Amino acid sequence: MGIVFDEGLIDEIKSQNDIVDVVSKYVHLKKAGQNYKGLCPFHHEKTPSFIVSDEKQFYHCFGCGESGDVISFMMKLENLDFIDALRLLGEWAGINIDEISTSKKEKEEIYRKNNIYQINRDAAFYYYKNLVKEENKGLSYLFKRGLNIKTIKKFGLGYAKDGWEALNNYLLKKGYDQESIFKAGLVLERKKKNGYYDRFRNRVIFPIINTTGKVIGFGGRVIENKEPKYLNSPETPVFNKGNNLFSLNLAKNEVRKMKQIIVVEGYMDVIGLYESGIKNVVASLGTALTKNQANLLKRYADEVIIAYDADIAGQAATLRGLDILREAGCGVRVVRLSEGKDPDELVRKKGKEAFLKEVKNALSLIDYKIMLSKEENDLTTSEGKVKFVKSITQILKQLKSPVEIDVYIKKIARESEISIEAIKTEIYGNNKKNNEKKEIVDTRKYRSKHDRYTNKYNIQPLKPIQKIGYIEAERALLKLIINNKTFFQRVKEQLCFEDFMDQSNSKIAELVYGLYEINDSIDLEAILNQLNIEEVSILHQIKNSIVPKENVDKALNDYIKTIQKHKIVQRKIYIEEELKKLEKKENKSKEQIVRIRELCIDYEKLLRELKKL
Known part of the structure; x- marks a missing residue:
């Protein structure tokens, strides 16, 4: 952001925007104990785990871990920066941050962004009037592409005249200064530094609008056969194409409902699909998805469908996008268009249902890469089979699921007529024992007595008590007993819920102990409804x-000992501090001498207990 806003302004806006009211605009909330609960807007879930605290003015999702205050909620949900989220909440509360901001830097930053928003708005209106007020090349082009006036108005499409300074002169007459028009990215400076000319000329204009309805930039498509075919606004204080998606402002409600988003390459692909009734569609403002765009997609939808053009450039862009989406944790599939060069052409030739059928038959990431590799290699030749298998095994090495790997190994074996054993060797190497050894070193913290003392795998045994602090031990132990009543019965014999030293852990333990008195299993919903937002x-x-999956009995005992040891150590520290205070007194009373003796006896007892642990 580059500036720090006055805390009083931020607090005032937050106090005037109750988080329950704001979240309720997007999420259906129900009262649950001392909090409110609903389905998380940041990930797909069937059981509500999104908790909103009226008291703390804070939210936390028990499912995905997203948390924050009302400002961060708006930033994440509407893809806004801090200033725009603050401005929007201010508008809802009747607070104009432009008027009450006191910092000079605040005012400069706000004015700069507001000025560009206003310039963009006037420019968009200018382009729109150019398009619809009389016949022109832009309108003819859009009609030829099958658009109607209703759709043109919905997307605010426009036309940049075939002139050098038409827009610039219009904006200057509106009262904007030349430097601001330049910073908005709408004009370019002449080489001789003797003036400016319009960036977009003789192009159909596509306004890029954020989720709050502000024009942040433009895309322009050339009408005649000239290069570049598409031209976007440069980066400005309000626009970064790697952080935004075209038409997300129109698609967001449908996407939230369907939990699926279709990503296409071009503006016309979005508009063509939208016009046909497919509204959960956006464009990536370029051929390659960025990490920020992938995170944005993940925030809105569980499944991302890539539907780029079927040409070679489209395939390359798809592969780059797939890898970025996978790294962001998105579920992703790829539409392999069988009819038409691009989604817009397909939907206009074959209709909505034809495209939806393609979406239904979309390929997974691995299947798409296998398909491309099959097309690149001739599987009727030995050389082609080898290249095919080698390319796919490199992909399979990145998978974490043994089941998924096994499925694709069998599939590749059928496709290539190469044995399963040979493919496994290509993935794992010849020394299978080394692979097993590596897996054990990386994942197993608790070993059997035999393995530990024979040093069979040449590793050093780990001591859980040294590795795990008492808070981590308490939480790990709580997880074990929540999932297993047998474990709870064993723990109950040695620990009561008061023995959990962390206050939140102790409260959760008390609830767990109480629920097991009347139930054989723990329903987390029953616990959630009795917790505040921090405890959630x-x-x-x-x-x-x-928690360990093997040698759980040993781990259970280690956790109990860690908790017991911490309690004793804390008591030991308390006794030491009290003894120091009493020893400093010169004229000790009889009561104080008796107290010292009692503390010394307790101290010796604690030392013996510590020695046993």
């Missing part, structure tokens, strides 16, 4: 605690 966050951490 702690329960989320407990849920995600890493």
Whole structure:
């Protein structure tokens, strides 16, 4: 952001925007204990785990871990920067941040962004009037592409005249200064530094609008056969194409409902699909998806469908986008267009249902890469088969699921007529024992007595008590007993819920102990409804605690000992501090001498207990 806003202004806006009211605009909330609960807007879920605290004015999702205040909620949900989120919330509360901001830097930043928004708005209106007020090349082109006036108006499409300074002169007459028009990215400076000329000329104009309805930039498509075919606004204080998606402002509600988003390459692809009734579609403002765009897509939808053009450039862009989406954690599939060069052409020739059928038959990431590799290599030759298998095994090495790997190994074996054993060797190498050894070193913290002392795998045994602090031990133990009543019965014999030293852990333990008195299993919903927002966050951490899958009995005992040891150590420290205070007194009373003796006896007892642990 580059500036720091006055805390009083931020607090005032937050106080005037109750988080329950704001979140309720997007999420159906129900009262649940001392909080409110609904389906998380940041990930797909069937059981509500999105908690909003009226008291703390904070939200936390027990499922995905997203959390924050009302400003961060708007930033994440509407893809806004801090200033725009603050401005929007201010508008809802009747607070004009432009008027009450006191910092000079605040005012400069706000004015700069507001000025560009206004320039863009006037430019968009200018382009729109050029398009619709009389016949022109732009309108003829859009009609030829099958658009109607209703769609043109919906997207605010426009036309940049075939002149050098038409827009610039219009904006200057509106009262804007030349430097601001230049910073908005609408004009370019002449080489001789003797003036400016319009960036967009003789092009159909596509306004890029953010989720709050502000024009942040433009895309222009050439009408005649000239290069470049598409031209976008440069980066400005309000626009970065790597952080935005075309038509997300129109698609967001449909996307949230369907939890699926279709990503296409071009503006016309979006508009053509939208006009046919397919509204969960956006364009990536370029051929390659960025990491920020992938994170934005993940925020809105569980599944991303890539439907780029079927040409070679489109395939290359698809592969880059697939890898970025996978890294962002998106579920992703690829439409392999069988009819038409691009989505817009397909939907206009074959109709909406034809495109939806393509979406239904979309390929997974791995299947898409296998298909491309088959097309690149001749599987009727030995050389082609070898290249095919080698290319796919490199992909399979990146997979984490053994089941998924096994499925594709069998599929590749059928496709290439190469044995399963040979493909496995290509993936894992010849020394299978080395692979097993590596897996054990990386993942197993608790070993059997035999393995530990024979040093069979040439590793050093780990001591859980040294590795795990008491808070982590408490949370790991809570996870084990929440999932297993047998474990709870064993723990209950040695620990009561008061023995959990962390206050939140102790409250959760008390609820767990109480629920097991009347039930054979724990329903997390029953716990969630009795926790405040901070405790919900702690329960989320407990849920995600890493506990061993092997030698669980030993781990259970280690966790108990860690908790017991911490309690004793804390008591020991308390006694030491009290003894120091009493020893400093010169004229000790009889009561104080008796107290010292009692503390010394307790101290010796604690030392013996510590020695046993």
